[in-house]
Amino acid sequence: MSALVEFAIYTSALALAERDEAQARHVLDNESRINNMQIEIDELSTRLLALEQPVARDLRFITAAIKINSDLERMGDLAVNIAERSISLARALVVRPLIDVPHMADLAESMVRKALDAFVKGDADLARSVLVSDDAVDELRDGMYHELVSYMQRDPAAVRQSVDLMFVAHDLERIADHATNIAEVALYLVEGIDVRHHAEARK
Amino acid sequence: MSALVEFAIYTSALALAERDEAQARHVLDNESRINNMQIEIDELSTRLLALEQPVARDLRFITAAIKINSDLERMGDLAVNIAERSISLARALVVRPLIDVPHMADLAESMVRKALDAFVKGDADLARSVLVSDDAVDELRDGMYHELVSYMQRDPAAVRQSVDLMFVAHDLERIADHATNIAEVALYLVEGIDVRHHAEARK
Numbered sequence: 001m002s003a004l005v006e007f008a009i010y011t012s013a014l015a016l017a018e019r020d021e022a023q024a025r026h027v028l029d030n031e032s033r034i035n036n037m038q039i040e041i042d043e044l045s046t047r048l049l050a051l052e053q054p055v056a057r058d059l060r061f062i063t064a065a066i067k068i069n070s071d072l073e074r075m076g077d078l079a080v081n082i083a084e085r086s087i088s089l090a091r092a093l094v095v096r097p098l099i100d101v102p103h104m105a106d107l108a109e110s111m112v113r114k115a116l117d118a119f120v121k122g123d124a125d126l127a128r129s130v131l132v133s134d135d136a137v138d139e140l141r142d143g144m145y146h147e148l149v150s151y152m153q154r155d156p157a158a159v160r161q162s163v164d165l166m167f168v169a170h171d172l173e174r175i176a177d178h179a180t181n182i183a184e185v186a187l188y189l190v191e192g193i194d195v196r197h198h199a200e201a202r203k
Numbered sequence: 204m205s206a207l208v209e210f211a212i213y214t215s216a217l218a219l220a221e222r223d224e225a226q227a228r229h230v231l232d233n234e235s236r237i238n239n240m241q242i243e244i245d246e247l248s249t250r251l252l253a254l255e256q257p258v259a260r261d262l263r264f265i266t267a268a269i270k271i272n273s274d275l276e277r278m279g280d281l282a283v284n285i286a287e288r289s290i291s292l293a294r295a296l297v298v299r300p301l302i303d304v305p306h307m308a309d310l311a312e313s314m315v316r317k318a319l320d321a322f323v324k325g326d327a328d329l330a331r332s333v334l335v336s337d338d339a340v341d342e343l344r345d346g347m348y349h350e351l352v353s354y355m356q357r358d359p360a361a362v363r364q365s366v367d368l369m370f371v372a373h374d375l376e377r378i379a380d381h382a383t384n385i386a387e388v389a390l391y392l393v394e395g396i397d398v399r400h401h402a403e404a405r406k
Contacts, residue, residue: 035400046266053256063249149366153359159352197238
């Protein structure tokens with residue numbers, strides 16, 4: 001499921017950067033596979049809890065999987081949103097170079113990859129590195145919003161595309177947030193501490 | 204926690220409609236209580252799984268609580284976003300009446316209330332009524348987007364506020380999505396069927 005979601009994020013960003021509608025369609029076609037896996041993983045987790053009555057680390061791992069499962073499915077949705085926006089953007093004239101979008105997409109993708117690696121390998125340092133990147137993504141998004149607003153104010157013809165790009169930036173930032181959630185779960189699994197909503201414990 | 208989240212959604216919509224910054228501050232001040240409850244509920248759920256080794260309906264109830272907990276926390280975040288936008292909007296000149304926002308907020312709020320009631324009371328019909336409302340919220344959002352885009356195209360001075368309103372519409376639609384998630388969990392709990400991603404099973 002992680003592989004499918006990583007692929008969806010990568011491909012949606014590629015579709016956008018290369019104005020490639022076929023890549024975007026790939027993402028849309030793959031969505032149902034991600035959705036089906038979400039249901040399977042939920043069922044399997046609940047069955048494991050019921051039949052095996054796991055304790056200690058096994059129990060924490062399964063509850064972690066239940067949480068990550070919902071983050072992954074939501075990231076798949078966000079990749080679909082980006083793919084849809086990329087189709088609309090590919091058909092429009094380019095009024096603005098996409099300078100920050102590929103950068104933001106790269107950063108979000110690498111956070112997702114690291115968060116999932118941290119979870120699978122139980123690597124606390126890698127998980128912490130994801131938490132740090134979250135602020136950089138927020139800054140990139142704020143910069144893009146600012147730029148796009150002034151762009152729309154100057155040129156009415158740029159409004160529609162700027163709105164699309166604004167939502168792409170929003171979706172990428174949300175993907176980064178979900179990567180952060182996964183890193184927090186990974187950290188909880190390895191170190192037993194809950195860093196959510198506690199910036200001081202993230203160090 | 205449900206009561207806190209319902210209150211946050213209600214108050215953020217009120218802050219927006221009445222241009223009331225004090226109400227918006229209430230929402231911001233309450234966020235940490237919601238966040239703390241999320242952590243408490245997660246800990247309690249995991250402890251119950253470990254110590255009581257629940258089976259059958261008790262087990263399903265606890266895994267449902269773990270899922271709903273994360274939906275509730277996210278709804279609290281979205282109410283905070285709306286409250287922040289309402290502060291920015293309250294300080295700006297009114298360039299557009301907020302016609303659809305209160306309507307959309309009412310609908311989203313009632314979905315949240317019904318979804319949580321359906322979960323607590325195990326009421327499948329009530330849960331299904333939430334699933335139906337989700338489409339109406341999507342339509343309201345699409346209508347608002349369309350209107351706001353043409354508004355921004357006509358008047359550069361309206362861009363900033365229109366962007367704020369566009370994100371408010373987006374956040375309300377996301378709140379409705381989370382209410383839908385909760386209704387799906389409630390339905391699964393009562394009837395044992397998983398209606399996620401299966402429109403035909405929702406009837």
